Amino acid sequence: MNQQTTQNLALFDLLARSWRRPAAVADVCFSADGSAVAFTSVDGSVAIGQVADQEPPESRIRVSGDLGQTTIRPREKPPAPLIASAALGDGDVPIVACHGSGFLVGTSAGQASHLASDGEIAPTPIKIDGPILAIAHSAPKAMTAVSDGHDVFLSRANDEVVRLRQAVPSSTHAIAFSPDAKRLAFDSGNGLSIWAVDGGPELTNEFSTPSRPASIRWSHDGSWLACGLETGGFGLVRLADGRSGVVGGFPELVRTVCWSAQENTLFASGAFRIAGWSMAAPPFEHAASGALETGRAAAVPVETMAAHPVRNLIAAGYANGRITVAQIGSRDELVVKFSGSAITALAWSGDGQHLAVGMVDGTAAIVTFPAMLFK
Numbered sequence: 001m002n003q004q005t006t007q008n009l010a011l012f013d014l015l016a017r018s019w020r021r022p023a024a025v026a027d028v029c030f031s032a033d034g035s036a037v038a039f040t041s042v043d044g045s046v047a048i049g050q051v052a053d054q055e056p057p058e059s060r061i062r063v064s065g066d067l068g069q070t071t072i073r074p075r076e077k078p079p080a081p082l083i084a085s086a087a088l089g090d091g092d093v094p095i096v097a098c099h100g101s102g103f104l105v106g107t108s109a110g111q112a113s114h115l116a117s118d119g120e121i122a123p124t125p126i127k128i129d130g131p132i133l134a135i136a137h138s139a140p141k142a143m144t145a146v147s148d149g150h151d152v153f154l155s156r157a158n159d160e161v162v163r164l165r166q167a168v169p170s171s172t173h174a175i176a177f178s179p180d181a182k183r184l185a186f187d188s189g190n191g192l193s194i195w196a197v198d199g200g201p202e203l204t205n206e207f208s209t210p211s212r213p214a215s216i217r218w219s220h221d222g223s224w225l226a227c228g229l230e231t232g233g234f235g236l237v238r239l240a241d242g243r244s245g246v247v248g249g250f251p252e253l254v255r256t257v258c259w260s261a262q263e264n265t266l267f268a269s270g271a272f273r274i275a276g277w278s279m280a281a282p283p284f285e286h287a288a289s290g291a292l293e294t295g296r297a298a299a300v301p302v303e304t305m306a307a308h309p310v311r312n313l314i315a316a317g318y319a320n321g322r323i324t325v326a327q328i329g330s331r332d333e334l335v336v337k338f339s340g341s342a343i344t345a346l347a348w349s350g351d352g353q354h355l356a357v358g359m360v361d362g363t364a365a366i367v368t369f370p371a372m373l374f375k
Contacts, residue, residue: 011367012323012337014072015057016357017079018365021047025358026092028345031101032139036117037347037356038103039364040095044087046105048117049366050080051354057370072370082364083119094135106132106146112155125158134173138181143197145184147172152186154201164201166193174227176216185225187213192227192237207244209235214253220261224279226268228254234268236282245284247277252301260307260314263328265292267314269302274316274326295326295333306346306355311374315355317343323357323367336367 023043030037030051039047060073089108098104101117104124112126112135130148137144142157152164152172171189178185182198191208195201213227213235225237233248234257250270257268260276267276274295277283281290300319307314312328321340326333336355345358357365 009074010336010338011334012365014060014074015336015369016365016367017049017053017075018357018363019047019049019079019082021045021082021084021362021364023362024360025344025362025364027095028347028356028358028364029095029097029103030347030349030354030356031103031117032097032099033101034350035101037349037354037366038095038115039082039345039356039358040092041362042092044089044091044093044108045085046088046093046095046103046115047082047084047364048103048115048119049082049364050117051349051366053366053368054080057368061370061372070372083117085115085119085121088113088121089131094132096135096137097139098137099139104135104137104144106135108132110148112144112146126153126155126161128153128161134175134186136175136177136184138177141177141181143177143181145175145177145186145197147175147186149173152184154184154197162201164195166203171212174213174216176218178218178222179220180222183222185216185218187216187227192216192225192235194225194239205237205239205242207235207237210246210248215255215257217257217259219259219264219266219279224259224266226257226259226266228257228268228270232270236266236284238282243284245282247283247287249287250275256304258305258307258314260312260328261309262307262312265307265328267294267305267307269305269316272299272301273297274302274305274314274324276314276328292329293331294328295324296331298322303343304346306348308352309348309350310352313374315346315348317346317357319343321359325355334373 023041094106103115108131134147175186194205211231215228237244252270254270276292278290323337341359341361355367
């Protein structure tokens with residue numbers, strides 16, 4: 001490869017290991033110990049890649065002695081292949097990290113199965129009638145919650161599955177435990193239900209929303225709850241006083257909401273730039289309250305986001321294949337990938353060194369960043 005070609009490569013070409021799956025990638029999930037990442041596809045299969053990089057960026061970086069210029073050479077060897085499963089559902093299957101390097105997958109047969117990092121699948125005692133459409137897991141409390149799209153079921157330590165007794169039937173497709181696993185939030189079709197699950201399951205709060213919550217995310221300290229809505233916008237709840245509100249006006253669907261632990265900031269996809277709000281002045285009264293200018297405006301909307309776990313950075317993936325990493329509250333951004341297939345999923349590893357990426361054309365990738373890049 002000549003020098004001119006190398007200079008024209010994007011960071012993605014130099015830092016990423018990528019594979020092509022037979023169907024669009026729907027979600028990405030790192031294992032609890034950070035050693036593996038799972039890519040779910042819309043054909044119901046799951047593929048697992050090992051996070052350890054055989055050609056890490058540091059081994060390919062060179063600093064010229066005369067000018068002090070830093071360059072990185074392209075990879076010389078293809079990455080180890082992904083380990084793929086057979087189809088576990090009719091569409092993309094819900095997946096969460098569990099203990100160690102494994103995952104829990106909800107199947108169309110109503111079985112919560114353990115998927116090991118080597119691809120081996122083993123059933124768990126968690127079994128319901130009907131397909132599992134949503135799943136959540138708390139490793140510290142050994143609790144798992146699943147939904148068949150109507151009822152919500154709770155299991156402790158893979159023990160008996162208990163159905164939460166709701167006053168009226170719901171329509172549930174999103175579930176999330178609070179960080180301390182004392183509460184469980186799920187969508188009830190036209191709002192959010194929050195249950196105390198530390199003892200006997202008990203409904204504690206209900207909040208109505210203009211449309212179905214499509215994704216639910218707790219803040220890292222468990223004091224806030226945000227949900228993307230099916231018809232655009234997002235809902236926001238402050239647990240201390242039960243205050244809630246909705247921020248609308250998004251040109252596209254808010255597919256992703258995420259929290260930065262470093263800045264106590266909420267981000268939402270669906271805008272033509274990285275949209276974020278500081279919870280020091282939450283947008284209850286006005287959508288501009290607490291708004292942070294982050295990154296630069298784009299020609300297409302943000303499809304998905306992921307906040308860096310240990311730095312004040314946010315990664316954004318766009319409909320035109322662009323991937324950027326921006327400093328929160330600053331217009332400065334690093335372009336990782338310029339264009340290509342639409343980005344469907346992003347996730348950081350726990351140490352913030354690796355960014356997992358999923359795309360509409362079936363591309364699954366792990367971008368490994370050298371430590372010096374974010375200094």
